[in-house]
Amino acid sequence: SDGRFYGRDPTFPGIRAYAHYYVSNKLSFLDSPGEYWFDETSNLLYVWKSDDAEWSDIEISTDATDQEIGLDMVGKSYIEWEGLTFSFFYQIVREPFxxxxxxxxxxFNNCRFHSSAFGIKLQRKLDSSQPWKKTRHWSFTKNEWSSIDEEAVWIKAPDGRDPDNGESSIRNLYFFNNSFHHIGFAYECPYAVAKHAPAAVHICYATNVTFIYNTIEIV
Incomplete structure (x- = not known):
């Protein structure tokens, strides 16, 4: 923070001769194809793609040691994902209880979710004292879910509706012109044994859900 390098000893600034080091986590370091940087303040992902690559060909993936969750969306808002492929996670997009x-x-527009146990998994507990804390205004348009072992879309507000105002903790969801196919075709997931109760879409207690012109086949 003071513009100097420090080693393990904070009292000694600097780098010894012939030492190996690297610096990271600055947008200004994004200077070569194949690199990326995520701005946690603005929730923007910057990617420098190869000149011969199309955006529709880019896949977000991890190694096998970090395969459980693709996108952890806890407390994340105003993010747009477009033209990306997500594959080989246990849960691709998750918001827990x-x-x-x-x-x-x-x-999510024109994205592809495939080869996972769950595609989109949204859950939120109800807190009547903080009614503004909701999962809401999520939109899914022209996406494809395929080769999902359990459920392509799994949405559950576990406490049901607020007894005071009748509102759910998950609301205002929009699904338009999406494709769901080959749901319930298992892949080898290192994190869980499949329950094998497949469903293309499972929505429980969420309200104000729009689901139009979507295609579901081979479940």
């Missing part, structure tokens, strides 16, 4: 910050206005 935790009552955290709102997760709102997230959009």
């Amino acid at each position: 935790t009552i955290a910050n709102p997760s709102e206005h997230n959009t």
Whole structure:
């Protein structure tokens, strides 16, 4: 933070002769094809793709030691994902039961989700004292889910509706012109033995859900 390098000993600034080091986590270091940088403040992912690659050919993947979750969306809002492929995770997109910050206005357009146990898995506990903390205004348009072992879309508000105002902790979801196929075709997941109760779409207690012009086949 003070513009100097420090080793393990914080009292000694500097780098010894012939030492190996690297610096990272700055947008200004993004200077070559194949590199990326995520801005946690603005929730923007910067990618420098190869000149001969198309955006539709880019896949987001990890090694086998970090295969459980593709995108952890806890408290993430106003993010748009477009033209990307996500594959070989246990859960591709996840928001767990935790009552955290709102997760709102997230959009997935023309993306492909395949070869996983769960595609989209959204859950949120109800907190009547903090009614603004909701999962809401998520939009899915022209995406494809395929070779999903359990459920392509799994959405559950576990506490049902708020008894005071009737609202659910998950609401205002929009699905338009998406394709779901080959759901329930297992792949070898290192994290769990498949329950094998496949469903293309499973929505429980969420409200204000729009689901139009979607295709579901081979489940």
